[in-house]
Amino acid sequence: MGAFRTSPSEGIEAIAGLIPIALHLRKLNGRHHLRYASIPPSHAINSLLDSQHAKNQTLHKTATSKLTMKQQANLKSPIKDVNEWLNSVRNYFNPLHPLFSPGSQIVDHFSSRISFHSPSSSSDEDLYQYLQSLNLAFRSSQVNHNSAAVITDGGVKKSHVATAAAHIWADNSVIKQLHVHSLNVTSIEAELMAIHTGLIPAMEIDNIHDITVITDSITAARKILESKVDPLQNMFIPLAAAVKTFLSKDGRNKIHFWYCPSRAELLGH
Amino acid sequence: MNLEASVQQLANVFENAWNTHSKQKRITKHSKEWWNQDCTDGLNKYRESGDLKHWKEFKSAVRTVKREFFDNKIHEIALSNKRPWDLMNWVRKKSLPAIESISYENRPCNTLPDLWNALHKSYNSAENRPVNTRLLNELPQADNVEWPPFSSQEFRDAIAKCSLSSTPGLDHVSWRHLKAVISHNTCLEKLVHIANACITLEYWPSHFKSANSVVIPKPNKTSHNTPSSFWPIVLLNTTGKLIEKVVSNRLQFHMTANGFLDPNQLGGIRQRSTTDTGVYLTYIIHAGWLRQCHTSVIAFDIAQFFPSLNHEFLSICLKKAGLNTNVVGFFNSYHSNCFTTYTWNNFSSPTFNTNVGVGQGSALSPILSAIYLAPVIKIFKKRLKTLKENIPTDILSFVDDGLLISQEKSYSLSSSFLLCSYNIISKILIDAGLVMEHSKTELFYFTRARHSPNPSIDLSSVRGPVISPKLIWRYLGFYFDRRLNFNYHTHFYATKYLSTLSTMKMLGNSSRGLLPIQKQLLYRTCILPIALYGFQLWFFKSAPIVKNITELKKMQRRAAL
Numbered sequence: 001m002g003a004f005r006t007s008p009s010e011g012i013e014a015i016a017g018l019i020p021i022a023l024h025l026r027k028l029n030g031r032h033h034l035r036y037a038s039i040p041p042s043h044a045i046n047s048l049l050d051s052q053h054a055k056n057q058t059l060h061k062t063a064t065s066k067l068t069m070k071q072q073a074n075l076k077s078p079i080k081d082v083n084e085w086l087n088s089v090r091n092y093f094n095p096l097h098p099l100f101s102p103g104s105q106i107v108d109h110f111s112s113r114i115s116f117h118s119p120s121s122s123s124d125e126d127l128y129q130y131l132q133s134l135n136l137a138f139r140s141s142q143v144n145h146n147s148a149a150v151i152t153d154g155g156v157k158k159s160h161v162a163t164a165a166a167h168i169w170a171d172n173s174v175i176k177q178l179h180v181h182s183l184n185v186t187s188i189e190a191e192l193m194a195i196h197t198g199l200i201p202a203m204e205i206d207n208i209h210d211i212t213v214i215t216d217s218i219t220a221a222r223k224i225l226e227s228k229v230d231p232l233q234n235m236f237i238p239l240a241a242a243v244k245t246f247l248s249k250d251g252r253n254k255i256h257f258w259y260c261p262s263r264a265e266l267l268g269h
Numbered sequence: 270m271n272l273e274a275s276v277q278q279l280a281n282v283f284e285n286a287w288n289t290h291s292k293q294k295r296i297t298k299h300s301k302e303w304w305n306q307d308c309t310d311g312l313n314k315y316r317e318s319g320d321l322k323h324w325k326e327f328k329s330a331v332r333t334v335k336r337e338f339f340d341n342k343i344h345e346i347a348l349s350n351k352r353p354w355d356l357m358n359w360v361r362k363k364s365l366p367a368i369e370s371i372s373y374e375n376r377p378c379n380t381l382p383d384l385w386n387a388l389h390k391s392y393n394s395a396e397n398r399p400v401n402t403r404l405l406n407e408l409p410q411a412d413n414v415e416w417p418p419f420s421s422q423e424f425r426d427a428i429a430k431c432s433l434s435s436t437p438g439l440d441h442v443s444w445r446h447l448k449a450v451i452s453h454n455t456c457l458e459k460l461v462h463i464a465n466a467c468i469t470l471e472y473w474p475s476h477f478k479s480a481n482s483v484v485i486p487k488p489n490k491t492s493h494n495t496p497s498s499f500w501p502i503v504l505l506n507t508t509g510k511l512i513e514k515v516v517s518n519r520l521q522f523h524m525t526a527n528g529f530l531d532p533n534q535l536g537g538i539r540q541r542s543t544t545d546t547g548v549y550l551t552y553i554i555h556a557g558w559l560r561q562c563h564t565s566v567i568a569f570d571i572a573q574f575f576p577s578l579n580h581e582f583l584s585i586c587l588k589k590a591g592l593n594t595n596v597v598g599f600f601n602s603y604h605s606n607c608f609t610t611y612t613w614n615n616f617s618s619p620t621f622n623t624n625v626g627v628g629q630g631s632a633l634s635p636i637l638s639a640i641y642l643a644p645v646i647k648i649f650k651k652r653l654k655t656l657k658e659n660i661p662t663d664i665l666s667f668v669d670d671g672l673l674i675s676q677e678k679s680y681s682l683s684s685s686f687l688l689c690s691y692n693i694i695s696k697i698l699i700d701a702g703l704v705m706e707h708s709k710t711e712l713f714y715f716t717r718a719r720h721s722p723n724p725s726i727d728l729s730s731v732r733g734p735v736i737s738p739k740l741i742w743r744y745l746g747f748y749f750d751r752r753l754n755f756n757y758h759t760h761f762y763a764t765k766y767l768s769t770l771s772t773m774k775m776l777g778n779s780s781r782g783l784l785p786i787q788k789q790l791l792y793r794t795c796i797l798p799i800a801l802y803g804f805q806l807w808f809f810k811s812a813p814i815v816k817n818i819t820e821l822k823k824m825q826r827r828a829a830l
Contacts, residue, residue, distance in 0.1 A: 007830075018789065021822050039540055043540065044541070044545065044549055062676075076810070078548050096525060096526040100522070102519045103420060103423060104417055108420035
């Protein structure tokens with residue numbers, strides 16, 4: 001930086017863009033504690049945690065819940081902080097879910113029958129071309145008797161009420177209109193919920209082999225197939241399981257995910 | 270065999286490509302990347318005239334060329350590639366080449382054949398070492414593991430994580446080449462077929478086995494005069510390595526899922542780290558203090574761990590781990606008839622046969638070593654339970670570093686417990702074909718009392734020395750002190766990079782070189798993570814942290830100035 005020896009540290013740190021070390025440590029420490037929510041059940045640390053976080057592992061003889069109340073109050077240790085942090089974690093993680101097993105994931109078997117489409121860049125020209133092909137895809141799904149289109153959208157309003165809606169189209173008419181409301185969710189959860197409400201009934205309809213899903217969050221759609229430990233894990237796992245049974249039921253079954261830009265109406269296409 | 274022939278064909282294709290497209294380049298210590306025509310002209314002019322003026326002109330030409338070259342390089346690395354941390358290699362301490370003579374069995378190795386012999390013998394010292402496989406009968410059979418055929422997606426995922434700059438094996442195919450090959454679907458499918466055939470035919474082609482062991486000096490050693498102060502790093506052929514990576518990815522998942530690995534094994538397994546080991550240990554110590562117990566630990570080390578894994582023992586372990594016969598057969602073939610050549614600087618040796626060990630540097634070695642150690646730890650725990658006396662000793666293992674923990678009120682009781690469990694574990698390890706290095710065994714007591722004794726333990730019952738505890742104990746990179754305040758630890762890591770910080774100044778100043786924002790990035794990516802290593806052990810609520818924080822603050826101030 002080229003500051004003087006006597007310049008105040010805090011000022012230099014601020015100009016250099018560095019976080020004060022104590023705050024930096026606090027930030028990293030929080031992340032480190034939260035990591036223990038996603039460890040597999042056979043991890044050694046689990047045996048030291050409180051019984052509700054221990055994931056059914058036999059507790060160590062010095063585990064927190066085996067200490068007396070007085071000892072617990074006097075305990076100073078990183079694990080005590082971990083316990084407090086984990087109390088605030090509502091999400092459920094399981095890194096060893098059978099759907100995540102390498103070699104048996106959805107992408108391993110059916111990657112050729114699932115496709116994702118989104119515009120190659122955000123320029124107007126590309127977007128126009130992309131929307132043309134999206135139109136074409138939707139129309140062809142309506143002409144063909146064995147295919148259906150699911151149009152989904154989810155959103156969160158300022159009042160924290162989230163709405164997830166889905167329309168199922170086949171033969172140029174709406175077959176089903178579904179919607180779900182929820183409180184205190186993030187927008188990606190709402191989008192995922194919308195795909196969930198639309199896709200599952202669509203897959204249950206007989207004689208449908210080709211489903212086109214139109215959503216405005218392709219990230220949410222990709223999460224279904226990613227098979228990774230994720231905070232939304234317990235939301236997308238039932239959906240992923242349903243997709244897997246649908247695809248393995250018939251060799252002709254296919255799913256296409258199309259991104260529908262929200263800006264489309266503004267452009268007037 | 271058909272598989273062997275097709276892989277050999279693949280190898281031939283790679284070799285032909287190498288032979289036709291590679292050029293021989295002579296690099297001497299005088300060749301410089303920045304040298305250009307201006308420098309040659311200047312030098313020729315001076316040589317003709319011998320004039321001092323021309324010499325000065327030549328020198329100034331060299332200086333401008335050099336400056337321009339390195340400025341461009343910094344610009345390219347920092348702005349075009351957006352990877353300023355690649356520049357950190359420029360500011361490291363320059364390591365001197367090892368010039369000591371190697372001695373093996375008290376005799377110096379003066380000729381190359383002697384040297385190869387010494388290296389081979391010390392890295393294969395476990396050859397013909399007896400193992401007792403009956404030991405494994407005590408172990409329960411783990412759940413069966415499903416092994417569906419490989420999919421192309423697994424290969425794509427595995428190669429995406431590979432570093433482009435890693436050294437290729439004997440066939441000169443680097444990850445960059447293989448990535449280009451795999452981006453074509455037909456090539457990828459062929460590769461998946463080869464991998465599936467390897468498992469179903471239980472055969473590992475010899476092309477994938479040909480290895481080159483590069484002998485690298487172990488860092489932070491004061492003297493390099495024995496073969497054991499060097500690492501043999503195996504360079505395998507990249508195609509085989511990719512298949513190994515996919516197999517290891519599956520093993521990592523299944524071994525954790527079916528519970529074959531012991532929870533107290535914390536090394537070489539995904540989602541388990543040194544920090545976890547440290548947190549586990551510190552928690553136990555703190556909880557012990559609440560019960561008025563001090564904690565005593567013995568840390569033991571396994572000599573030449575990776576090169577001495579026995580293949581027969583390992584194959585039974587794999588069977589016990591619930592892998593099906595095809596996969597176990599594949600691993601038997603994977604380990605049999607391995608050949609390697611050693612490379613030391615520019616010299617390479619004739620081929621040697623290796624019948625023992627897994628190569629350091631192969632993707633499978635961490636998980637295979639963890640599978641090898643899991644029965645040892647499980648049997649140790651079981652033996653402790655069957656003893657008449659209750660010996661409450663804990664065991665932790667991080668790859669080849671083991672730890673025995675005992676918590677008692679009396680020192681004599683804890684040392685006798687530790688000694689007893691040390692005897693048990695050394696016997697089990699001998700049965701498993703491993704040898705403990707008693708001279709490296711360390712003893713340490715954690716206590717809050719002011720004037721507490723520091724008794725030694727006599728290991729003569731297992732032909733070891735008398736070990737006496739020190740005041741600071743280094744384990745997995747943490748510097749533990751007896752009262753767990755970690756003052757020495759933070760002081761060590763905060764001052765470790767002070768010299769690097771000052772040398773970083775040469776990468777840029779206010780007029781040229783790196784921009785301040787890039788320097789800040791460099792500090793945050795290259796220095797801060799190392800300086801803060803292990804902070805989880807001392808940074809928690811109501812912990813005495815002022816001294817440690819001050820130490821780190823000093824470092825950050827030096828960096829910002």
